[in-house]
Amino acid sequence: MSESTRPAVPTTNLPAFGFERTFADQVPGVTLPWQGTHAPDPRVLTLNDALARSLALDPASLRTVEGAGVLSGSVPPADTVTVAMAYAGHQFGNFQPLLGDGRALLLGELRDDHGRRVDLHLKGSGATPFSRGGDGRAVVAAMLREYLISEAMHALDIPTTRSLAVVTTGEQVVREGGPQPGAVLARVASSHLRVGTFEFAARREGLVQSLADYAIARHYPAFLELPAGDRYLAFFEAVVDAQASLVAQWMSVGFVHGVMNTDNTTISGETIDYGPCAFLDAYDPATVFSSIDHGGRYAYGNQPAVLGWNLARFGETLLPLVNSVPDDAISALTAVLDTYGDRYRKHYSTAMAAKLGLEAAAVDAELVDGLLRLLTDHRADWTQTFRALAENLRGNSAPIDSLVPPDASTSWLERWRVAISARGLDLSSVADEMDRVNPVYIPRNHLVDAALQAATEGDLELFERLLEVVTSPFDRRDEWSDYALPAPENFSAGFQTFCGT
Numbered sequence: 001m002s003e004s005t006r007p008a009v010p011t012t013n014l015p016a017f018g019f020e021r022t023f024a025d026q027v028p029g030v031t032l033p034w035q036g037t038h039a040p041d042p043r044v045l046t047l048n049d050a051l052a053r054s055l056a057l058d059p060a061s062l063r064t065v066e067g068a069g070v071l072s073g074s075v076p077p078a079d080t081v082t083v084a085m086a087y088a089g090h091q092f093g094n095f096q097p098l099l100g101d102g103r104a105l106l107l108g109e110l111r112d113d114h115g116r117r118v119d120l121h122l123k124g125s126g127a128t129p130f131s132r133g134g135d136g137r138a139v140v141a142a143m144l145r146e147y148l149i150s151e152a153m154h155a156l157d158i159p160t161t162r163s164l165a166v167v168t169t170g171e172q173v174v175r176e177g178g179p180q181p182g183a184v185l186a187r188v189a190s191s192h193l194r195v196g197t198f199e200f201a202a203r204r205e206g207l208v209q210s211l212a213d214y215a216i217a218r219h220y221p222a223f224l225e226l227p228a229g230d231r232y233l234a235f236f237e238a239v240v241d242a243q244a245s246l247v248a249q250w251m252s253v254g255f256v257h258g259v260m261n262t263d264n265t266t267i268s269g270e271t272i273d274y275g276p277c278a279f280l281d282a283y284d285p286a287t288v289f290s291s292i293d294h295g296g297r298y299a300y301g302n303q304p305a306v307l308g309w310n311l312a313r314f315g316e317t318l319l320p321l322v323n324s325v326p327d328d329a330i331s332a333l334t335a336v337l338d339t340y341g342d343r344y345r346k347h348y349s350t351a352m353a354a355k356l357g358l359e360a361a362a363v364d365a366e367l368v369d370g371l372l373r374l375l376t377d378h379r380a381d382w383t384q385t386f387r388a389l390a391e392n393l394r395g396n397s398a399p400i401d402s403l404v405p406p407d408a409s410t411s412w413l414e415r416w417r418v419a420i421s422a423r424g425l426d427l428s429s430v431a432d433e434m435d436r437v438n439p440v441y442i443p444r445n446h447l448v449d450a451a452l453q454a455a456t457e458g459d460l461e462l463f464e465r466l467l468e469v470v471t472s473p474f475d476r477r478d479e480w481s482d483y484a485l486p487a488p489e490n491f492s493a494g495f496q497t498f499c500g501t
């Protein structure tokens with residue numbers, strides 16, 4: 001790709017970010033040197049001090065005018081050339097040969113406190129050559145939404161990109177419904193390699209091999225020891241497993257991603273691109289929140305199947321690397337893909353076992369399905385159910401009885417308690433174990449909406465309080481009791497989420 005004209009912006013010597021740049025250097029052809037656009041008045045709106053420190057970045061420096069300048073993309077870091085990344089992808093099943101970072105910029109790579117390489121990436125930093133007519137901007141509400149929900153996911157122990165900061169740009173951005181304050185999200189990810197990055201590379205001579213070698217070295221270095229034929233197959237298997245595990249964890253907390261396009265499916269197994277995502281209140285597999293998901297393709301209950309479809313698209317990109325004989329490559333990759341269903345079920349049943357206070361081997365599909373039927377029939381709140389079951393073990397049945405009427409739940413509860421008793425443990429210690437994996441607090445849709453609306457109007461108090469609550473999801477506190485409640489029925493009925501670009 002050729003370097004395009006870039007706006008001339010003076011560099012700063014503030015940030016001793018210490019960026020590395022292995023991706024752009026080692027996989028030429030997937031990135032384009034690019035700078036963010038000018039932001040008239042960049043200011044840090046929210047900053048993740050702990051995450052900054054874990055990257056050896058000084059929070060106080062990041063809060064300065066210069067720091068906000070870099071985190072908005074307005075001021076290029078002194079020690080690197082920033083890039084926009086190209087990718088392709090299947091969006092709602094349709095192939096788009098060129099998507100890419102239309103409004104995002106890879107500032108560079110840093111090391112976290114375990115020495116692992118991570119990307120620092122900006123979203124909303126202005127149009128790039130991949131913008132396809134978009135304005136390259138982002139708004140406060142949408143960027144705070146990604147910040148809040150990604151940090152909640154992290155606190156729930158689910159692999160995810162992290163959020164370092166949201167910086168306001170000092171500009172208004174025109175959106176449906178009127179102008180909104182512009183913002184940029186600074187995001188940290190173990191990489192921004194997507195299935196869509198492979199779909200882009202696979203259509204260009206020789207590129208997919210250098211991309212796969214880079215991805216293996218970065219995420220699955222043990223496979224570098226393997227002979228070439230096995231290496232790419234092992235890589236495929238590792239991604240299949242990491243993604244199967246990820247989606248099983250989404251299901252276990254009632255998370256609906258909303259846009260499971262292949263360009264939003266990572267090679268690392270991290271959740272990425274929080275757009276119209278939301279958490280279930282009442283359990284219902286058909287739940288769709290996204291205003292653009294008309295057919296329910298990405299409904300809660302479809303997520304495991306959609307992931308299988310996305311992984312098939314990923315496997316196709318690796319065909320020439322696995323075997324030069326096409327039929328042999330197809331059989332080898334298909335054999336791995338065929339393990340996806342079992343892998344997913346294993347991860348899901350392990351997660352459900354922990355939620356139910358059981359060992360993985362002690363939970364059978366019938367027990368889980370029986371519970372899901374009860375919850376569906378009675379529209380029981382997913383998150384509250386598991387804390388209520390722990391209370392039941394402590395001898396307090398009121399919470400579960402308020403979610404599922406006792407005449408409907410008795411036989412299931414009996415079966416479950418027989419399985420629990422077989423562990424031979426003290427019931428209250430099993431209840432404590434359950435409470436360590438079942439959150440009290442998730443980002444409830446009505447609370448997220450209220451917090452983002454206030455933040456758009458300049459008041460961050462609700463946002464900050466909600467962030468504090470959802471990043472301590474397992475510890476019940478009396479003063480947070482309202483945060484554990486589902487949305488009022490009249491809110492949930494027509495609730496929709498928007499891509500909110």
Ligand code: AMP
Nearest residue numbers: 099100101102103131134135136137501
């Ligand atoms: P997303 O829905 O965020 O996964 O984005 C899908 C594609 O649209 C990606 O190529 C994005 O970079 C691009 N995109 C989304 N919003 C904008 C925007 N406001 N300006 C330019 N490109 C955008």
Ligand code: MG
Nearest residue numbers: 263264272273
């Ligand atoms: Mg995306």
